[in-house]
Structures are given as structure tokens and as C-alpha cells.
Amino acid sequence: MPEASEGERLRRWRLVLGGESADGTGCSLAGADAAMDGALTALYGTAPNGGRSKDRGAGLGSSSPSVARWLGDIRTYFPSSVVQVMQRDAIERLDLATLLLEPEMLEAVEADVHLVGTLISLNKAMPETTKETARAVVRKVVDDLEKRLATRTRSTLTGALDRSARTSRPRHQDIDWDRTIRSNLKNYLPEFSTVVPERLIGYGRASQSMKKEVVLCIDQSGSMAASIVYASVFGAVLASMRAIATRLVVFDTAVVDLTDQLDDPVDVLFGTQLGGGTDINRALAYCQSQISRPADTVVVLISDLYEGGIRDEMLKRVAAMKASGVQFVALLALSDEGTPAYDRGHAAALAELGVPAFACTPDLFPDVMAAAIEKRPLPIPDR
Incomplete structure (x- = not known):
């Protein structure tokens, strides 16, 4: 990439610094550059408390037309990834x-x-005239996420389900020939150049009674917004797999079972209410009451672990579920945002019970679930 000229460097610094009296560039802008600078000034030239900065005071105000124009401007001058950041900041x-x-x-x-x-x-404050448009916006994001995540999730978990259902009396089409040959090499007959398979290893076919049960238990506190979006999409994908019985539970100080809405992640999302307190113990008590086959169940708690309920009871409940055979997974977040603020004391207490708590990206989630289904160590990301 060729080195930028002195004029180009000054232009870039002028856009970064905003043209305040002390920016020192001595550079003026015109045309598209001036319009781009105006869009930046409207947002970043306004103090975080809503007041105006001394030198950069365009602002967006509270006028809907001016905001609409500004939204159009930033989509014109900046790439989509930058537009999303600017919208969030606004x-x-x-x-x-x-x-x-x-x-x-x-x-x-x-x-x-x-x-x-x-x-x-x-959601609760949204007028009826807006709800249809809001659902259309949410639908677009959910559909895009599902297209990105569904195929890999299904293929990864299908393999895990097949492996977890291995049988020593498989039908011919279900024989795992590679593992069968390796386990019977001691029976090799050199005179016939063959292996006598005394023990067949194969993949079983999951029947209704062999279904894995997955319980997604999601904290509704305000910091978990992105996690709820991704969890609703994954919940719908898991629910579409016949070999998995999926339950989705959201909670604050109350517990809401949204399993009946799992066929549509948008309904799940509009059935949640972000904010409020947190009672993890109550939520886990409900999830525990819904488990009929502990040895075939995976419980995924998605929470920052700031417990407003009874801490010791929560930990006892996790220990009891693990002792009964439940595979318990604790995720501090299910998003691309990294590890959030979380209760380190509770995370350490869970780790002592053999339940490491970690933040998980959407791309890693299928591998985490596959490991839980197969009852092997979880692929915990580097911290």
C-alpha cells in the first residue's frame, strides 16, 4: 500500500481530531469530507451527559427528521461495521x-x-404502530444469524449425537469400520490377510427414549442482551433436531418458560424482558424440576452470575444436578463481545464443583455443546 502524502495525512488527522482550535492541522475540509466530519461532529462533538462540547456543538438534538438524515449520512460515508458502532454510541x-x-x-x-x-x-414501551416494523428489523437479524450458524451447529451436534450413541451390536450400515478394525487388530490372521472382528463398534440411531435433553437457562439482566439474541437462535436450531429435546427458560427474579415459542426466535425475543433483578437459584430450581433423565441432559446456564437469590442454595443445586449425571455448562456470555463483568466469587465456586464458567462466542458454541453431549472436557477458550 503506497505511503499517504502529507496532505492526505493532514486530512485524516483533521477528521480524527475534529477541527477544534488546538488540533494543529491547519487543514480545512470540503465536499464529502465536510459532510463526513459533520456526521462525526453531531455524535462525538456532544458531551456524554447530553450537553454540548465547547468547540464542537452540532449535536443531533431530539428532532426525528435530523436523526433520520444523520442515519442516512453515516450509511453513505462509512462501512456497515462502522455504522453499527456509531449507532450504538448514539x-x-x-x-x-x-x-x-x-x-x-x-x-x-x-x-x-x-x-x-x-x-x-x-419492548414494553413500544407503541403498536412501531411493533410491526420492530419485528421486521429483528426478523432480518435473526434470519441472517440462523443462516450463518445453523448448518455448522447441526452437523457438529449430529456427529456428537452419533458418537454418544455408539453400540456394540450395530446394524451393518451403522458399523464404524475404522474403530472396529483398530479394536480388533489383535485378531489379524496373516494367512488370510484379514481381521476377525470379534467386537463390532457402530453408531446407534437415536430413538425417542435416547433423545438428549438440552435446557438453556438465560439471565435477562440488561448486560445479557446479545446473549439472549444468540441463545434464541441456537435454541430454535437445537429444537429443529429430532434427536434433541430442547427447553428454553429465561429469568430475572421470576422464571418464564419459552419452550413453546422455540420454533420462532423472534417470538422468543419479544417474550423476554431485559433488566430487573436476578434469581439464579429459582431459575435452576425450575430447570431441575423439568429434568426426567439426568444422564442424558445438558443444562446451559448463561449468566454473569450476579446472584440476587440464595447463593448457597444455587451452588447446592448445581452440585446435586451434577451428582445425578447432568452435564452442566456455565457461560458468562454467548456473544462476540468478550468476557463481561461477572461475579468472580461465584465463578470460582462453580469451578470448584467442576463447572468452569467462561465467555463463549457463537462460533464456539456448537463445539461446547458437542463436548457436553459426549461428556468430554469442554473446549474452553484461552483467557
Whole structure:
């Protein structure tokens, strides 16, 4: 890539620094550069408390038309990934969340997981005139996620289910020839150049009674918005697999079972309510009451572990489920955002019970679930 000229370097610094009196570039902007600078100034030239900065004071105000124009401008001048960051910053810095209750605003934004989280948090305040548009925005994000994640999830878990159902009396078409030959090499007959397979190893076919049960137990606290979006998509994918019986439970201080809505992740998302307290113990008590075959069950708790309920009871419940044969997985987040703030004391207590708590990306989640189904160590990412 050729080195930028002195003029180009000054232009870039001018856009970064914003043209304040002390920026020192002495560079002026025109045309598209001036418009781009205006879009940046409208957002980042406004103080986080809603006031105006001394030198950069364009702002977005509370005018819907001006915000709509600004949303259009940033989509014109910046790539999609940058637009999503700027939208997120605008919602946080300038309190634009309420404007998302207007259909015109929703039609102008770049839809992503974070926007869906914001819409979920506004769900109860959303007027009827906006709900149809909001559902369309959420539907687009969910459909895109499902296209990206579904194929690999199904293939990864299908292999895990097959391996977990290995049998020593397989039908001919279900024989695992590689493992069968390796386990019978001691029976090799050199005079016939063959192996006598005294023991066949094969993949069983999961019957209704052999179904794996997966319980997704999701914290609804405000910090878990992205995790809820991804969990609803994965829940729908898992529910579509005949060999897995999937249950989805969300909680704050109350517990809501959304299993009946798993065929549509959008219904799941609009059935949640972000914010409020947290009672992990109560949620786990409900999940425990729904388990009929512990040895064939995986419970996935997705929470930052800030427990508002009874801590000791929560830990006893986790220990009891593990002792009964349940595979228990604790995820601090299910998102691309990295490890969130979390209760380190509770995470350490779970680790002592043999349940490491870690943040999981959507791309890693199928491998985590496959390991849990096969009852092997989880692929915990480097910290």
C-alpha cells in the first residue's frame, strides 16, 4: 500500500481530531469530507451527559427528521461495521433509544445484534404502530444469524449425537469400520490377510427414549442482551433436531418458560424482558424440576452470575444436578463481545464443583455443546 502524502495525512488527522482550535492541522475540509466530519461532529462533538462540547456543538438534538438524515449520512460515508458502532454510541451517548420507538427511525437504522437488544429492552414501551416494523428489523437479524450458524451447529451436534450413541451390536450400515478394525487388530490372521472382528463398534440411531435433553437457562439482566439474541437462535436450531429435546427458560427474579415459542426466535425475543433483578437459584430450581433423565441432559446456564437469590442454595443445586449425571455448562456470555463483568466469587465456586464458567462466542458454541453431549472436557477458550 503506497505511503499517504502529507496532505492526505493532514486530512485524516483533521477528521480524527475534529477541527477544534488546538488540533494543529491547519487543514480545512470540503465536499464529502465536510459532510463526513459533520456526521462525526453531531455524535462525538456532544458531551456524554447530553450537553454540548465547547468547540464542537452540532449535536443531533431530539428532532426525528435530523436523526433520520444523520442515519442516512453515516450509511453513505462509512462501512456497515462502522455504522453499527456509531449507532450504538448514539443510543448510549445521546439517549436516542426513545426515537427507536418511531417506525421511520427503525427503517433508517443498520440492523445488528446490539440494535435487537435495544429493541427488546424497549419492548414494553413500544407503541403498536412501531411493533410491526420492530419485528421486521429483528426478523432480518435473526434470519441472517440462523443462516450463518445453523448448518455448522447441526452437523457438529449430529456427529456428537452419533458418537454418544455408539453400540456394540450395530446394524451393518451403522458399523464404524475404522474403530472396529483398530479394536480388533489383535485378531489379524496373516494367512488370510484379514481381521476377525470379534467386537463390532457402530453408531446407534437415536430413538425417542435416547433423545438428549438440552435446557438453556438465560439471565435477562440488561448486560445479557446479545446473549439472549444468540441463545434464541441456537435454541430454535437445537429444537429443529429430532434427536434433541430442547427447553428454553429465561429469568430475572421470576422464571418464564419459552419452550413453546422455540420454533420462532423472534417470538422468543419479544417474550423476554431485559433488566430487573436476578434469581439464579429459582431459575435452576425450575430447570431441575423439568429434568426426567439426568444422564442424558445438558443444562446451559448463561449468566454473569450476579446472584440476587440464595447463593448457597444455587451452588447446592448445581452440585446435586451434577451428582445425578447432568452435564452442566456455565457461560458468562454467548456473544462476540468478550468476557463481561461477572461475579468472580461465584465463578470460582462453580469451578470448584467442576463447572468452569467462561465467555463463549457463537462460533464456539456448537463445539461446547458437542463436548457436553459426549461428556468430554469442554473446549474452553484461552483467557
